Amino acid sequence: MKNRKFRGILDIGDYEMRYYEYKQSRSDIIVEPVYHFCLDDILRCGQAFRWRMGEDGIWSGIAFGRLGRVSQRGDRLVFHNTPLSDFLSVWRRYFDLDRDYGALKARLCEDRRLARAVAYTPGMRVLRQEPWEALCSFILSQNNNIKRICGLVDRLCESFGQPVDGGFAFPEPGRLAPLDVEDLAPVRAGFRAKYILDAARRVSDGRLDLDAVSRMPAEEARAALTSIHGVGAKVADCALLYGMNRVECFPQDVWIKRVMAAMFPGGLPAGLLPEAGLAQQYLFHYARHNSLDPEPAAV
DNA sequence: TGCCAGGGAGTGT
DNA sequence: ACACTCCATGGC
Numbered sequence: 001m002k003n004r005k006f007r008g009i010l011d012i013g014d015y016e017m018r019y020y021e022y023k024q025s026r027s028d029i030i031v032e033p034v035y036h037f038c039l040d041d042i043l044r045c046g047q048a049f050r051w052r053m054g055e056d057g058i059w060s061g062i063a064f065g066r067l068g069r070v071s072q073r074g075d076r077l078v079f080h081n082t083p084l085s086d087f088l089s090v091w092r093r094y095f096d097l098d099r100d101y102g103a104l105k106a107r108l109c110e111d112r113r114l115a116r117a118v119a120y121t122p123g124m125r126v127l128r129q130e131p132w133e134a135l136c137s138f139i140l141s142q143n144n145n146i147k148r149i150c151g152l153v154d155r156l157c158e159s160f161g162q163p164v165d166g167g168f169a170f171p172e173p174g175r176l177a178p179l180d181v182e183d184l185a186p187v188r189a190g191f192r193a194k195y196i197l198d199a200a201r202r203v204s205d206g207r208l209d210l211d212a213v214s215r216m217p218a219e220e221a222r223a224a225l226t227s228i229h230g231v232g233a234k235v236a237d238c239a240l241l242y243g244m245n246r247v248e249c250f251p252q253d254v255w256i257k258r259v260m261a262a263m264f265p266g267g268l269p270a271g272l273l274p275e276a277g278l279a280q281q282y283l284f285h286y287a288r289h290n291s292l293d294p295e296p297a298a299v
Numbered sequence: 300t301g302c303c304a305g306g307g308a309g310t311g312t
Numbered sequence: 313a314c315a316c317t318c319c320a321t322g323g324c
Binding site for chain 1: 317318319320321322
């Protein structure tokens with residue numbers, strides 16, 4: 001059968017009509033071409049904490065209980081040793097391959113300031129992670145740097161996650177709910193341990209239904225999440241944006257506050273608010289790696 | 300309203 | 313060596 005090559009959705013970038021395609025090659029899935037996609041930026045920028053770059057140049061990580069091994073060369077993305085069913089049911093969605101980033105970037109770049117941020121990391125994307133993992137990870141992220149967050153998440157998964165091929169899945173709420181703060185000592189999460197437990201208990205006993213939250217109006221969803229002890233507006237917005245694909249949610253951390261004060265004293269352009277979370281991803285990375293002089297040198 | 304703990308690693312001086 | 317910071321929050 002000749003059904004080994006499929007056409008992906010329409011992708012408009014650089015004012016050209018383009019498609020991405022995927023095909024099986026031995027045990028790999030090759031996605032080519034992918035535009036507006038930089039695997040290193042996406043996996044290093046601090047939105048996901050379970051990906052590691054191997055000696056072989058291949059990124060490895062676990063999401064939805066599956067081991068992912070991914071590499072990129074130019075416009076070619078390779079999912080190594082990956083069944084087609086995993087690509088279709090997990091990775092295609094996880095890496096948001098079906099979002100038209102070309103059109104998104106065109107909208108963002110109508111604003112001169114955002115154009116500068118987008119140009120800095122043109123391949124940035126917002127991943128579509130699991131709701132519970134995102135919530136939990138961003139609770140752990142409080143007042144921490146990315147390296148340490150990765151360590152905390154690693155130890156949480158190794159200690160309590162289900163063993164899967166290649167490592168450990170992220171522990172389910174029901175696995176964490178009956179634990180005490182002392183049980184979480186190996187994670188070395190400090191004051192965050194009690195926050196994780198409150199979240200796990202609320203989710204596992206049904207007081208908080210993340211699936212329902214993901215469909216609520218933003219304000220209601222935020223209120224539901226902040227009912228968790230230790231979850232404020234910032235973490236709630238992270239869970240919504242990274243774990244529930246609510247791209248209108250705009251997590252404001254210290255860097256975003258800085259870049260907003262320096263570049264957007266009047267707020268984001270109103271027309272971009274429905275996609276503020278995606279804009280945030282470019283701005284966050286830009287803010288962290290550039291000085292934020294009010295009037296940068298003309299380009 | 301402002302301020303600070305809490306754990307621990309990274310980064311700058 | 314030592315200070316400061318880190319994708320914050322709750323409690324005072």
